[in-house]
């Protein structure tokens with residue numbers, strides 16, 4: 001088995017808002033074309049530590065990326081590094097902290113915003129450093145990378161949901177509407193991605209609270225969604241008699257399996273079709 005994978009990390013999206021507000025993804029769920037799992041994010045419930053967790057499978061307390069202000073390369077093998085070493089093509093349209101973790105730190109916008117270098121872990125990148133960079137633009141950046149470079153692994157990482165959560169809180173129309181907006185954008189792309197033989201995962205790093213922040217253990221900060229879409233997933237539902245418990249540290253290994261990479265990352269075999 002060898003597949004291509006698109007990982008979408010909708011920054012700051014919590015589980016209840018994903019479940020209630022994203023009508024297109026829910027339409028796929030109703031037709032059994034997607035499955036939604038609930039994940040407790042690792043701690044602290046902050047962005048940079050959890051980018052590292054999602055992309056390497058290593059918890060913040062073990063990776064050393066324990067807050068947003070640690071600006072250095074990751075010390076661990078990531079989906080990007082494993083894929084590049086094994087001859088795959090990697091790409092990301094993502095916040096600049098992702099470039100700092102896997103390509104070069106600190107980020108230099110003039111040098112790094114548009115990256116094309118086969119020797120880097122993320123070979124094709126479009127990185128941004130504005131929290132209000134429009135999600136529409138970010139998805140267009142990602143689609144441009146996909147159509148131009150046909151990456152085996154593509155990370156798509158928009159920031160508007162998190163940005164509006166920091167401005168208005170988790171219990172706000174602005175936060176919920178930003179999730180609805182991301183759902184509409186996704187509806188433009190997902191059919192085309194599936195037709196191009198990508199497996200698609202939509203998840204989040206952490207949730208949001210009503211103090212316009214996140215970082216702790218409140219359920220609204222910690223419970224995040226993981227939608228899986230594609231024919232290589234088992235689509236065993238999370239609410240059958242034996243619910244499958246998915247850990248955020250296992251997303252990396254799941255994607256490595258899908259990409260047919262040699263790796264030693266943990267993953268949940270039950271999530272994959274036989």
Ligand SMILES: [Zn+2]
Pocket residue numbers: 012047162163166214
């Ligand atoms: Zn945030």
